[in-house]
Amino acid sequence: MPDKSFLTWPFFENRHRILAERIDAWCRTHLTADHGDVDAASRDLVAKLGRDGWLMHTAIDPDVPGALDVRTLCLMRETLARHDGLADFAFAMQGLGAGAISLFGNAAQRQWLKRTRTGAAIAAFALSEARSGSDVAGMEMTATRDSDDYVLSGEKTWISNGGIADVYVIFARTGEAPGAKGISAFIVPSDLPGFSIAERIAVIAPHPLARIRFEHARIPASAMIGAPGEGFKIAMATLDVFRTTVGAAALGFARRALDEATSRARQRQLFGAPLADLQMVQASIADMALAVDAAALLVYRAAWTKDMGAPRVTREAAMAKLFATDQAQDVIDKAVQIHGGDGVRHGHIVERLYREIRALRIYEGASEVQKVIIAKQTLSGG
Numbered sequence: 001m002p003d004k005s006f007l008t009w010p011f012f013e014n015r016h017r018i019l020a021e022r023i024d025a026w027c028r029t030h031l032t033a034d035h036g037d038v039d040a041a042s043r044d045l046v047a048k049l050g051r052d053g054w055l056m057h058t059a060i061d062p063d064v065p066g067a068l069d070v071r072t073l074c075l076m077r078e079t080l081a082r083h084d085g086l087a088d089f090a091f092a093m094q095g096l097g098a099g100a101i102s103l104f105g106n107a108a109q110r111q112w113l114k115r116t117r118t119g120a121a122i123a124a125f126a127l128s129e130a131r132s133g134s135d136v137a138g139m140e141m142t143a144t145r146d147s148d149d150y151v152l153s154g155e156k157t158w159i160s161n162g163g164i165a166d167v168y169v170i171f172a173r174t175g176e177a178p179g180a181k182g183i184s185a186f187i188v189p190s191d192l193p194g195f196s197i198a199e200r201i202a203v204i205a206p207h208p209l210a211r212i213r214f215e216h217a218r219i220p221a222s223a224m225i226g227a228p229g230e231g232f233k234i235a236m237a238t239l240d241v242f243r244t245t246v247g248a249a250a251l252g253f254a255r256r257a258l259d260e261a262t263s264r265a266r267q268r269q270l271f272g273a274p275l276a277d278l279q280m281v282q283a284s285i286a287d288m289a290l291a292v293d294a295a296a297l298l299v300y301r302a303a304w305t306k307d308m309g310a311p312r313v314t315r316e317a318a319m320a321k322l323f324a325t326d327q328a329q330d331v332i333d334k335a336v337q338i339h340g341g342d343g344v345r346h347g348h349i350v351e352r353l354y355r356e357i358r359a360l361r362i363y364e365g366a367s368e369v370q371k372v373i374i375a376k377q378t379l380s381g382g
């Protein structure tokens with residue numbers, strides 16, 4: 001049984017505790033970890049999560065705009081990730097993909113949320129380019145004003161849900177200023193003429209991913225989120241919310257690894273006694289338990305701080321993401337070690353976790369980028 005004692009922490013309200021139990025029960029009856037066709041499985045997961053109301057938590061209610069509840073997002077992601085990485089991915093991308101619309105969209109643009117919150121539309125967030133992954137402000141894709149329209153030209157890569165999304169939030173250079181201040185955000189439906197999937201990308205933990213292309217794709221100026229030149233700010237504010245949730249997903253993977261390792265250590269007999277009797281194994285279990293609790297404290301500190309109305313949680317979110325993802329990698333590695341040969345057997349749960357965790361230390365800002373953020377804010381006394 002996973003440790004749920006953290007739910008008594010003062011970061012949570014009763015509604016969070018109830019939600020955590022409900023989503024856990026839902027996962028136990030609705031999720032199978034074995035996915036064949038990853039596109040079909042992702043579509044199916046979005047449909048199921050939408051049908052049963054869980055996607056409501058991924059975006060604000062367009063008719064009663066309020067704030068996103070980051071603790072709810074984190075509890076959802078942690079629990080889904082503990083059961084099934086692809087289910088977490090399907091949930092998370094509805095949130096990240098629609099995040100800029102939740103945070104900055106006008107009333108007309110928020111109508112998209114009716115579809116993303118029910119699973120009727122699949123969402124994607126398109127920021128990265130081949131030559132500007134970590135260096136977001138160096139992006140080259142352009143959006144050129146032409147009367148009442150913008151014309152999009154260029155490519156984005158590593159786009160999660162690329163190939164299956166119905167709506168993309170795209171960031172492109174509109175040229176108000178050089179660098180970060182010359183970027184704007186747009187809502188782009190996938191049936192836009194001039195839009196295409198240039199390449200599908202396969203990764204170690206399969207999920208829908210693509211390089212996408214725009215060739216003189218014309219969209220109305222009303223598709224712009226916020227004002228011209230605000231795109232970088234919009235992207236960073238969106239990541240401020242969702243980076244913490246990446247930490248929560250890592251925490252879910254780490255908790256699962258710890259559970260699997262402890263039950264294996266109790267059951268496996270070696271040298272005439274359970275593996276758990278060996279002190280070096282106990283040391284590993286202790287390190288894992290400590291890492292999980294410390295990561296949970298940082299994740300829910302960041303989520304609670306945001307929910308209490310902090311305008312930005314850049315430092316807290318960076319710490320949560322950096323620590324939780326790095327530690328989860330180590331926890332999962334230890335779980336693989338405790339499982340011996342079974343730990344690397346293709347399809348074993350800890351082998352899957354080993355593959356699932358890796359990309360989290362790269363996307364939404366690599367670990368080094370989080371360190372730069374933390375150092376800058378610490379050195380400036382903020």
Ligand SMILES: Cc1cc2nc3c(=O)[nH]c(=O)nc-3n(C[C@H](O)[C@H](O)[C@H](O)COP(=O)(O)OP(=O)(O)OC[C@H]3O[C@@H](n4cnc5c(N)ncnc54)[C@H](O)[C@@H]3O)c2cc1C
Pocket residue numbers: 125126127128129130131132133134135157158159160161203209359362363364365366367368369372
């Ligand atoms: C599975 C997956 C899903 C993704 N999904 C999306 C998505 O949905 N939307 C989207 O827009 N993007 C997405 N990305 C892209 C992701 O955000 C980028 O891969 C990431 O920002 C790193 O960019 P890059 O790959 O170009 O690596 P680079 O920018 O070339 O960086 C390479 C490495 O350099 C190091 N580094 C970078 N900056 C610094 C620094 N300041 N100091 C020291 N070292 C540094 C880090 O170790 C980094 O990993 C996804 C990526 C992956 C792998």
